[in-house]
Amino acid sequence: MSNSTQAKTMYEKLWQQHIVEEKSGETPLLYVDRHLIHEVTSPQAFANLKFHNRPIRHPERTIATMDHNISTRSIKIDAAGEGAANQLRTLEKNCKEFGIELFGMGHKNQGIVHVIGPELGLTLPGTIIVCGDSHTATHGAFGALAFGIGTSEVEHVFATQTLRQTKAKTMKIEVNGQVGTGISAKDIILAIIGKTGSAGATGYVVEYCGSAIEALSMEERMTVCNMSIEFGAKAGLIAPDQTTFDYLEGKEYSPKGDIWQQAVADWKLLKTDQGAEFDTILTLKAEEIKTQITWGTTPGQVTSVDSTVPSPDDFSEQVEKDSCAAALTYMGLTAGTKITDISINKVFIGSCTNSRIEDLRAAAGIVEKYQAQGKSVSAKVDAIVVPGSYRVKAQAEAEGLDKIFSDAGFEWRLPGCSMCLGMNDDVLEAGDRCASTSNRNFEGRQGRGSRTHLVSPELAAASAIAGHFVDLNNL
Amino acid sequence: MDKFNKHTGLVVPLDAANVDTDQIIPKQFLQKTERVGFGKHLFHDWRYLDISGNESNPDFILNKPQYQGASILLTRENFGCGSSREHAPWALEEYGFKVIIAPSFADIFYGNCINIGLLPIKLSEQQINELFDKSDESSLSLTIDLINNNVTFDKTVYNFSLDSFHQYCLEQGVDSVGWTLNKLEKIKEYEAKMSPWQ
Numbered sequence: 018m019s020n021s022t023q024a025k026t027m028y029e030k031l032w033q034q035h036i037v038e039e040k041s042g043e044t045p046l047l048y049v050d051r052h053l054i055h056e057v058t059s060p061q062a063f064a065n066l067k068f069h070n071r072p073i074r075h076p077e078r079t080i081a082t083m084d085h086n087i088s089t090r091s092i093k094i095d096a097a098g099e100g101a102a103n104q105l106r107t108l109e110k111n112c113k114e115f116g117i118e119l120f121g122m123g124h125k126n127q128g129i130v131h132v133i134g135p136e137l138g139l140t141l142p143g144t145i146i147v148c149g150d151s152h153t154a155t156h157g158a159f160g161a162l163a164f165g166i167g168t169s170e171v172e173h174v175f176a177t178q179t180l181r182q183t184k185a186k187t188m189k190i191e192v193n194g195q196v197g198t199g200i201s202a203k204d205i206i207l208a209i210i211g212k213t214g215s216a217g218a219t220g221y222v223v224e225y226c227g228s229a230i231e232a233l234s235m236e237e238r239m240t241v242c243n244m245s246i247e248f249g250a251k252a253g254l255i256a257p258d259q260t261t262f263d264y265l266e267g268k269e270y271s272p273k274g275d276i277w278q279q280a281v282a283d284w285k286l287l288k289t290d291q292g293a294e295f296d297t298i299l300t301l302k303a304e305e306i307k308t309q310i311t312w313g314t315t316p317g318q319v320t321s322v323d324s325t326v327p328s329p330d331d332f333s334e335q336v337e338k339d340s341c342a343a344a345l346t347y348m349g350l351t352a353g354t355k356i357t358d359i360s361i362n363k364v365f366i367g368s369c370t371n372s373r374i375e376d377l378r379a380a381a382g383i384v385e386k387y388q389a390q391g392k393s394v395s396a397k398v399d400a401i402v403v404p405g406s407y408r409v410k411a412q413a414e415a416e417g418l419d420k421i422f423s424d425a426g427f428e429w430r431l432p433g434c435s436m437c438l439g440m441n442d443d444v445l446e447a448g449d450r451c452a453s454t455s456n457r458n459f460e461g462r463q464g465r466g467s468r469t470h471l472v473s474p475e476l477a478a479a480s481a482i483a484g485h486f487v488d489l490n491n492l
Numbered sequence: 493m494d495k496f497n498k499h500t501g502l503v504v505p506l507d508a509a510n511v512d513t514d515q516i517i518p519k520q521f522l523q524k525t526e527r528v529g530f531g532k533h534l535f536h537d538w539r540y541l542d543i544s545g546n547e548s549n550p551d552f553i554l555n556k557p558q559y560q561g562a563s564i565l566l567t568r569e570n571f572g573c574g575s576s577r578e579h580a581p582w583a584l585e586e587y588g589f590k591v592i593i594a595p596s597f598a599d600i601f602y603g604n605c606i607n608i609g610l611l612p613i614k615l616s617e618q619q620i621n622e623l624f625d626k627s628d629e630s631s632l633s634l635t636i637d638l639i640n641n642n643v644t645f646d647k648t649v650y651n652f653s654l655d656s657f658h659q660y661c662l663e664q665g666v667d668s669v670g671w672t673l674n675k676l677e678k679i680k681e682y683e684a685k686m687s688p689w690q
Contacts, residue, residue, distance in 0.1 A: 343508070
């Protein structure tokens, strides 16, 4: 059988469609369709270009936004400190000099890079998308091969519009059946990471499929793909389908007219062929997935909200025992404690994982349930809601979600990466315990000595009001 | 990028799995627009007792007197997981590391190391355990031979493998952007046949 007639996975198709050169003794060279940049990982790449006096090959294929460093309290460029302002101004200067479109402070298209790409129609199926940020895997929800890169690679893309990539192995993760009531996309991806462990997909590109994945909206698919990096995957993919096309049609940067028709016809061919082989297959039953919450310091240290904090004895490998013990110490938790007995004092609803309109609607829905009982945010808890972009913010405000949050005692903020990584003025203090809808619970991630529990927007909202984690089934 | 051929140096054993890039270089040090100044903040939250980094933590392995001057970092699985920040390898390099040895690395971090000429070496769990035992007992010096792809100490030799192009780039100190710019005709050929929606 020749190569052209062999059954192929979506990843293999995307790979082949982007080969610029594949030569013995050299890492293959792939074409990059879209390059997203932000203020933190681009300045040294621009500086090196200038040093070598090299132009940007296709400035129109790069889009810039300001997200990591910005304040969520003010649109002033210096509101999050001098260092942040310097990086933001440097980005402004570089974009002007090299002719790159920038969505700067307060621009209607500004927002978290992985929120604005999709909502503007910059993220398209069948493309390769890169960004100097590991959560670039988010865009895989559209059937784009999307992955995070380092600053040397940012420079390489600037100068050549290509990247050298070693071919990854393929993993199929099939989630079959239907999830229970109140189970979110965040629960699905955390349950997957719980099964694979934090490095279970290192060296792989993962394709999520099965009826429970097909049933997800685009926002939910983005939440799933976003966390692919949290179990080591190079990228996460979901086959584009009518849900994808309906989402993209008419978006500001989406193709229009005849080109749109041709694009959809091409995109329909992207899905993995029947009979295509994967290097690894993992299957989950959707019905078995419960509300998830991390208890440790890696996303793989996760359990269901109706269980207890594990003990090092629950693990067989020495490395895992040691990691569990170290995590319990850092997190200030005792093995055997019921998860619902853990009190919190901070809540963060936001990040490229969970700051889209559906996430905010889901959280607001929970808040409304409590409000009907006359309850609002616990006096012990500071809770912030940070929309992912100015478009999300405008939509949420048009729907009155901001008012639901504010009336219940949540702070309604301006868009940005905010407390997900605390590179701005949204930082936790040592000892703070936070229910966070973000993607990383590493030591010190949200502030030195702070303790992060990763949860869904629904669980974050409920916990803000209760002052501790709650089983959503018992609301 | 400097050429890498052979290196002999002292090993410091960092006995932790899943060391993420937030640990290697915390976010508050990422607000630079230059490529230097990260080494002093390497492993900041572990290395210093205070936030401003004035008070050294005597219990942290890098601060122990016997490991001063180490240029080879020995560690556990999934080293460099998390964010794509190249600031992590920049910090390791500026501190003085030339080589990192672990059973496995996170993909983006691994690529970032190769791109700046910091050599990531994967060895088996058993070999890693043996190196941890040796480096705990006494100061361990290793010789890394990139040309022959091996790590040696005493009379022991461990072989490692590396992608052939990665090896070439490290050995020659290749400017990868310049290398690809020599392929401009290929890139133009690709661009000429792209789909209109691409």
